[in-house]
Amino acid sequence: MTHEEKALSYYKSDYHCSQAVLAAYAEELGLTEGQALRISHCFNCGMRMGEMCGACSGALMVIGMKYGQYDKSDADSDNRANDKAFTFLREFQKENGSYLCRELLGKGERVCSKMVVSAIRILEKIE
Secondary structure, three states: OOHHHHHHHHHHOOOOHHHHHHHHOHHHHOOOHHHHHHHOHHHHHHHHHHOEOHHHHHHHHHHHHHHOOOOOOOHHHHHHHHHHHHHHHHHHHHHHOOOEHHHHHHHOOOHHHHHHHHHHHHHHHHO
16 A cells, blocks of 8 residues: 555544644554554644644654754754755645645645645655
């Protein structure tokens, strides 16, 4: 099953957009499904405040898990993670007009499932 198929399966099973994106990558990130779902739980609906889209938050968690800095002396990982994050956000905004939940919600029915798919597709392109 592809990341997109996994994410849509989670989303259609009533998990939040942030959960769907992170959980789609859980196994390869060394997370259990439960860990991924719990970590990303409170990031839906723009962190419950209409801020950054939960699908973007889930994608940034994936980027952080794959590329994030954990050794302060490793400036390369810091730069790599930041570059991937900025690229992701630029591409998401270009494709969807915004990365803010409150601005995306007015874009019609099923917008969240579309944002989940968009986030996964952009992640796949920038990896």
